[in-house]
Amino acid sequence: MTDEADVIVVGAGPGGSTTAYHLAQHGLRVLLLEKTEFPREKVCGDGLTPRAVKQLVKLGIDTSPEAGWLRNKGLRVIGGGVRLELDWPDLASFPDYGLVRTRLDFDDMLAKQAVKAGAVLQTKANVTGPVLDGTGRAVGVVAEVNGEEKTFHAPLTIAADGVSGRFPLAMGLAKREDRPIGVAVRRYYRSPLRHDDDYLESWLELRSREAADKLLPGYGWIFGMGDGRVNVGLGVLNSSAAFGKTNYRRLLTDWLGSTPPDWGMADEANADGPILGAALPMGFNRVPHYTRGVLLVGDSGGMVNPFNGEGIAYAMESGELAAEIAVQALSRPAGPARERALAGYPAELRARYGGYYRLGNIFVKLIGNPQIMKIATRHGMPHPTLMRFVLKLLANLTDPRGGDAMDRVINAMTRVAPAV
Numbered sequence: 001m002t003d004e005a006d007v008i009v010v011g012a013g014p015g016g017s018t019t020a021y022h023l024a025q026h027g028l029r030v031l032l033l034e035k036t037e038f039p040r041e042k043v044c045g046d047g048l049t050p051r052a053v054k055q056l057v058k059l060g061i062d063t064s065p066e067a068g069w070l071r072n073k074g075l076r077v078i079g080g081g082v083r084l085e086l087d088w089p090d091l092a093s094f095p096d097y098g099l100v101r102t103r104l105d106f107d108d109m110l111a112k113q114a115v116k117a118g119a120v121l122q123t124k125a126n127v128t129g130p131v132l133d134g135t136g137r138a139v140g141v142v143a144e145v146n147g148e149e150k151t152f153h154a155p156l157t158i159a160a161d162g163v164s165g166r167f168p169l170a171m172g173l174a175k176r177e178d179r180p181i182g183v184a185v186r187r188y189y190r191s192p193l194r195h196d197d198d199y200l201e202s203w204l205e206l207r208s209r210e211a212a213d214k215l216l217p218g219y220g221w222i223f224g225m226g227d228g229r230v231n232v233g234l235g236v237l238n239s240s241a242a243f244g245k246t247n248y249r250r251l252l253t254d255w256l257g258s259t260p261p262d263w264g265m266a267d268e269a270n271a272d273g274p275i276l277g278a279a280l281p282m283g284f285n286r287v288p289h290y291t292r293g294v295l296l297v298g299d300s301g302g303m304v305n306p307f308n309g310e311g312i313a314y315a316m317e318s319g320e321l322a323a324e325i326a327v328q329a330l331s332r333p334a335g336p337a338r339e340r341a342l343a344g345y346p347a348e349l350r351a352r353y354g355g356y357y358r359l360g361n362i363f364v365k366l367i368g369n370p371q372i373m374k375i376a377t378r379h380g381m382p383h384p385t386l387m388r389f390v391l392k393l394l395a396n397l398t399d400p401r402g403g404d405a406m407d408r409v410i411n412a413m414t415r416v417a418p419a420v
Contacts, residue, residue: 354419
């Protein structure tokens with residue numbers, strides 16, 4: 001391992017590994033620093049929409065069932081007394097299937113793909129802060145590697161260190177409190193009956209086992225893993241009155257206690273591991289996405305989709321974009337010309353997601369009101385055409401050109417909405 005690189009990437013999650021892969025593919029010297037060792041656990045729903053699948057294909061990942069992936073056809077939505085199966089849309093821009101895979105080996109697979117492309121991966125490297133020059137620009141990082149402090153230098157650093165965002169915080173970039181954030185908890189259960197489901201399942205209404213007529217806060221999911229287990233979880237948004245005032249682990253077991261006994265999720269004996277939780281930073285809740293030699297990727301820059309809580313696809317997409325911008329910037333001499341190229345990163349992020357995230361931020365505020373959510377569920381769920389439109393909007397799956405009427409309406413909405 002060298003202490004000099006063209007780009008240092010902090011964090012080897014999906015965003016960091018994708019960034020490192022694309023940088024290395026362009027011939028840059030890339031140092032990928034990960035504080036843990038692989039394989040390692042991450043709190044996640046483990047479900048991937050077609051947006052994420054597209055990124056995997058770009059990385060050269062084999063997404064076939066023979067390679068250990070469980071494919072899904074779409075989303076099953078349960079709410080308002082209705083159970084509706086919505087297939088992923090047939091688009092030119094995205095594949096028509098989603099995937100499920102545990103983060104335990106998903107992240108490991110992506111990191112190995114980055115190494116195969118030429119990136120240098122250093123695990124057990126806990127980055128503690130930036131190295132700053134006299135102008136306050138980051139020109140490297142300080143990290144504890146196997147208990148020893150080391151300094152690494154590079155003209156560019158890409159922060160992909162997740163929701164904690166310790167590196168951006170060290171650069172003075174705090175989270176914005178006016179942007180949405182969620183909390184999610186999940187657990188694995190052994191469930192032979194539900195483990196090989198070919199739809200991701202989303203519950204818009206959660207009911208208590210103690211009183212069937214009592215609605216619990218938040219939304220839930222059940223994703224089959226294909227290995228005898230299911231990933232079950234729930235999320236609560238900060239627009240809900242229950243946010244920060246609820247025992248989310250107890251909430252999960254209360255909901256699961258109301259599920260059919262033969263699913264196996266109401267019985268503690270079928271649990272595979274503890275209930276774990278994580279925050280979901282949404283709608284660009286940390287900005288700017290470029291400052292003083294540092295670009296933010298994925299959760300580090302608050303890029304989780306406010307509509308559906310999806311983070312992996314946006315981490316990978318922003319990683320690819322950051323790599324593209326970095327390659328162009330480093331081809332220029334240090335100074336104003338390079339900075340103009342780097343300033344293109346936040347500008348392009350706003351162009352791609354700004355209007356869509358603005359709509360998502362409004363959506364989060366609306367569904368935080370139980371009465372609005374109840375009305376929307378009761379009156380929207382019985383209409384499959386409307387729900388197909390909602391699926392496209394929530395999953396951000398449209399063709400930008402040549403799409404159908406739904407695509408054109410959604411694309412027009414995101415264009416006219418002011419960027420966050």
